[in-house]
Amino acid sequence: MWRWDNASGIVTLDGEAARLLGLPAARVDLPEVAVRSRFHPVDWNEINGIVNLAVAAHTAITGDWRRSREAFLLDAGRALAEARSTAEVLRVAASLSMPGFTPDGLAVFGSAGDRLSIIGHHGHNPGDEGPFTEMLVETDYPAAEVVRTGRAIYLPSPEEYERRYPAAWPLARRFGRASWAFVPLIVAGRTMGAWMAAFRHPVSFSPDERSVLTTVARMLAQALQRAGVAESERELTTGLQRSMMPTLGPEIPGMTVAARYVPTGGGLQVGGDWYDMIPLPSGRFALVIGDVQGHDVRAAGLMGQLRIAVRAYASEGHRPDAVLSRASRFLAGLTDSYGAYGGPGKDGADGADGDEEASGPRFATCLYVECDPETGTLEVARAGHPDPVVRMADGTVLMRPTAGGLPLGIVPDTDYPTTRFTLEPGETMMLCTDGLIETGGHDLDTGWARLRAILEDRSHDAVDLEKLADLLVSAVHGPSSHHTTGPLADRREDDIAVVLLCREGPGRGCGDALAHPVRPARRTMLTVAQAEPQRIAGARRQVRELLHDWADADQVDSAVLLVSEMLANVLMHTDGDALLVAEAVGELGERRFRVEVADSSDELPHKRHPGETASSGRGVLLMEMLADSWGVDPRGAGKSIWFELYEQAKPGPAAG
Numbered sequence: 001m002w003r004w005d006n007a008s009g010i011v012t013l014d015g016e017a018a019r020l021l022g023l024p025a026a027r028v029d030l031p032e033v034a035v036r037s038r039f040h041p042v043d044w045n046e047i048n049g050i051v052n053l054a055v056a057a058h059t060a061i062t063g064d065w066r067r068s069r070e071a072f073l074l075d076a077g078r079a080l081a082e083a084r085s086t087a088e089v090l091r092v093a094a095s096l097s098m099p100g101f102t103p104d105g106l107a108v109f110g111s112a113g114d115r116l117s118i119i120g121h122h123g124h125n126p127g128d129e130g131p132f133t134e135m136l137v138e139t140d141y142p143a144a145e146v147v148r149t150g151r152a153i154y155l156p157s158p159e160e161y162e163r164r165y166p167a168a169w170p171l172a173r174r175f176g177r178a179s180w181a182f183v184p185l186i187v188a189g190r191t192m193g194a195w196m197a198a199f200r201h202p203v204s205f206s207p208d209e210r211s212v213l214t215t216v217a218r219m220l221a222q223a224l225q226r227a228g229v230a231e232s233e234r235e236l237t238t239g240l241q242r243s244m245m246p247t248l249g250p251e252i253p254g255m256t257v258a259a260r261y262v263p264t265g266g267g268l269q270v271g272g273d274w275y276d277m278i279p280l281p282s283g284r285f286a287l288v289i290g291d292v293q294g295h296d297v298r299a300a301g302l303m304g305q306l307r308i309a310v311r312a313y314a315s316e317g318h319r320p321d322a323v324l325s326r327a328s329r330f331l332a333g334l335t336d337s338y339g340a341y342g343g344p345g346k347d348g349a350d351g352a353d354g355d356e357e358a359s360g361p362r363f364a365t366c367l368y369v370e371c372d373p374e375t376g377t378l379e380v381a382r383a384g385h386p387d388p389v390v391r392m393a394d395g396t397v398l399m400r401p402t403a404g405g406l407p408l409g410i411v412p413d414t415d416y417p418t419t420r421f422t423l424e425p426g427e428t429m430m431l432c433t434d435g436l437i438e439t440g441g442h443d444l445d446t447g448w449a450r451l452r453a454i455l456e457d458r459s460h461d462a463v464d465l466e467k468l469a470d471l472l473v474s475a476v477h478g479p480s481s482h483h484t485t486g487p488l489a490d491r492r493e494d495d496i497a498v499v500l501l502c503r504e505g506p507g508r509g510c511g512d513a514l515a516h517p518v519r520p521a522r523r524t525m526l527t528v529a530q531a532e533p534q535r536i537a538g539a540r541r542q543v544r545e546l547l548h549d550w551a552d553a554d555q556v557d558s559a560v561l562l563v564s565e566m567l568a569n570v571l572m573h574t575d576g577d578a579l580l581v582a583e584a585v586g587e588l589g590e591r592r593f594r595v596e597v598a599d600s601s602d603e604l605p606h607k608r609h610p611g612e613t614a615s616s617g618r619g620v621l622l623m624e625m626l627a628d629s630w631g632v633d634p635r636g637a638g639k640s641i642w643f644e645l646y647e648q649a650k651p652g653p654a655a656g
Contacts, residue, residue: 004032004051011035036071041079045095048072072098073215080223084230086119089223093195094122098212105177105198107132108220109143111191116144119193119224124175131171141168142182143194150191152214154205155180179203181213185221195220248277252285254504255373258465260473262435262496272299272364273433273495274307278314280370286314286323289431289499290366290385290408299362306331306364306408320368320381324408324416328383331364331409363407367431369501376423376503381416383408386434386444389455392522393426397455398545399448400429401526401538421525425505428465430455430472435494439476450475465500472498522546522584528567529577536567539580543595546582551589555645558626559593562643565619566597576600576638591647600638 003012009032019025021038036044076096083089094106105123109116109132116135137144142153142165155161156179162169172180177198185193195217203209248257259275272292279285288310292303309330313323365385369378380388380400384407391397403417423429430451437447454460454475460468477496524542528535540560547556563580570578579598584591623630627643 006051033071036075041075041082041092044075045072045079045092072096073212076216077219080219083223083227086224086227086231089220089227090120090122092223093120093220096216098216103181103197103199105175105196107143107196107198108185108193108224109147109196110193110224111137111147114138116147116193123198139168140165142180143196146182146184146194147191150184150186152184152210152217153182154210155182156202156204176200179205181205181210183213183217185217185224187221187225192221192225252373255371256465256502256504257287257500258469259499260469260496262473262477272303273435273497274303275431275497275499276307276311277499278311280314281317284370284372286320287369287371287431287499287501288314288366289433289497290364291433291435291495291497292364293362302331302334302362302364305334310366310368314368319418320370320379321416321418323368324366324381324383324405325414327366328406328408328410328414328416329412332361332412334409361409363409365407365433369429369431371423371501373503376425378421378423378429380419380421382419383414383416386432386437389430389432389451390423391428391430391455393424394522395456395458396522396546396548397452398522398524398542400524401535401542403527419527423501423503424521424523425503428468428500428502430498430500432472432498433494433496435496436472436476436498439494439496447476465502469498469500523582525579525581527577527579528571530571530575533568533571536564536571539563539567543582546584547593549588550591550593551647555593555647559595559645562622562626563595563597565622566595566641566643569619570597570599570601573603574599574601586647589647593645593647594642595644596640596642598635598638598640602634602638 001014002017005011010029011032011034012027012029013021013023013035014027015025018028021035023038039047076092079092079095080089083092090108093108103123105121107121107124108119110119114137116137116139117133132141132143135141135144137147142155142161146153155164158169158173158178161172161180165172175198177200179199179202181197181203183195183197184191185195197213205213248259257277259277261273261275272290272294274288274290274292276288277285278288288307290303290306290310292299292306306327310323310327313326318326364383366383367385367388368381368383369388370380371378380402382402382404384404387402388400389397390400400419400421402419405414405416432451434444437444437451439447442450451472454472455468460471463471473496524546526535526539526542528539540563543560543563544556547559550556563582567578567580570576576599580595581598582593582595584593586592623643628646630641630643633640633642
């Protein structure tokens with residue numbers, strides 16, 4: 001309960017009312033201004049309106065009224081300044097409760113060319129605005145005259161209304177009002193419309209009352225102008241997104257594709273991320289995802305041009321590596337000429353006083369995947385972009401390491417090696433930009449862990465691909481993500497693009513929660529070049545991910561150690577690269593894990609007896625100690641060393 005003494009300006013709150021306002025739960029007497037500061041302006045205006053309705057007589061203007069007027073204008077100004085759309089501005093306008101003379105009927109008229117229309121109204125029944133819609137500016141009606149002349153019109157009585165506007169009076173008489181004010185809505189010297197305030201009680205429209213109405217009309221006009229600009233920007237953003245983000249095209253036999261794009265939320269809400277699906281002359285198709293540096297209009301423009309260039313090169317039938325090489329040369333030439341010929345930002349038009357980021361060269365990351373829908377073969381070329389991720393049919397999620405080159409546009413002539421692997425029936429591949437990984441203050445490691453948890457959640461097995469795409473975006477961009485921010489909490493948010501590709505097969509659909517008669521094999525393959533020994537760490541990570549639910553953790557450690565030893569031996573004792581193929585087959589608890597490492601050397605490994613201080617020579621000893629079986633298979637050019645581990649125990653409930 002609360003009591004408002006409008007004569008003294010004191011508000012008395014009981015314990016519960018005080019608690020609801022964030023005060024100690026005890027009875028308290030507060031001045032009106034102290035209570036008002038604890039309300040949102042819109043809520044305060046509504047409460048003030050109810051209080052004014054409770055006042056029996058129309059009070060005269062006093063010093064207290066003038067103080068209330070000043071407080072009202074401050075609250076109204078703040079509420080209108082916070083409105084972000086035309087509908088919200090009109091809602092705020094309808095809730096305004098002016099001190100001493102609150103209107104019960106409001107209408108906002110907007111002008112376009114030679115016509116006047118009602119943008120919104122309050123205090124009338126639906127359909128009452130019909131006669132006043134699409135009115136010519138030359139009509140003998142108060143709002144039309146206000147727009148023509150830019151001067152306010154005050155009608156203190158029905159007699160005055162009928163005398164000045166006899167043609168319009170029959171339309172106004174049925175509303176039963178006693179006084180009317182029509183005030184121009186002026187912004188930057190231009191009359192953009194008119195605001196009508198109608199009263200059931202007589203109002204004399206004293207200078208103070210006219211001042212309040214004029215001030216409110218000025219604030220209302222500015223709020224409507226801001227809302228109109230914001231809505232135009234949103235419409236422009238939507239148009240840009242629709243023109244730059246392609247549809248995924250016709251259905252692909254045996255495969256399902258889903259994609260999402262979420263802008264950063266700043267400025268025009270467009271940026272440099274994009275995706276595309278391109279039909280190829282060979283009957284295959286290509287999936288492309290990329291990210292042009294920046295989050296501004298120039299990034300969006302470069303993205304649009306680069307996307308078209310990549311589509312053109314792909315449509316000509318070039319291989320993935322050639323497509324990216326040509327795209328890199330195209331982007332380098334495009335950004336060089338952009339800066340040389342004074343593009344936006346050179347004179348401060350599209351940047352902070354022509355800063356380097358606005359006018360200088362820019363690069364782009366890109367991942368290009370050529371897909372054969374019949375065999376599931378994927379050929380991947382990567383330009384500084386995050387690797388693809390594969391969710392296997394049994395729910396295991398692996399990041400597929402692929403060979404790559406520099407981002408597009410840094411060096412015009414760059415080679416992009418191609419990596420080939422197969423998407424098995426029931427498997428889903430995810431391509432994404434770094435925005436999906438790092439949004440919410442995460443880095444690459446913590447962000448990837450968050451995505452992996454979503455992809456491996458078995459409750460999503462029966463979710464179709466479109467729903468899975470929504471789940472991924474919601475996990476990093478939805479309301480709950482603000483409660484689970486990563487270690488880089490002050491990181492600037494980025495655009496998000498994500499593409500999902502699922503290969504279907506007999507009994508293995510995308511989103512089908514079917515029991516598989518035979519658990520599909522898990523496979524991974526990667527090459528470790530002589531010049532890239534750091535990729536051994538990636539191989540170890542691949543093995544751990546492949547065996548993430550293996551029953552015996554010691555066997556996993558053994559597998560990681562053996563893989564590291566085998567790859568290091570190839571790099572140390574041969575002149576060629578190492579090719580690793582790892583495969584886990586069988587039912588949980590009874591699986592067989594096999595790893596093969598092939599190289600081009602014909603020299604076979606042999607058992608040694610290294611001393612305690614020796615730094616090498618223990619490879620065969622480790623194989624004999626840790627592997628269930630192992631061997632060496634000579635090949636036409638080189639050899640293949642392999643080992644196998646057999647899962648010994650059923651996994652516990654948590655691992656299943």
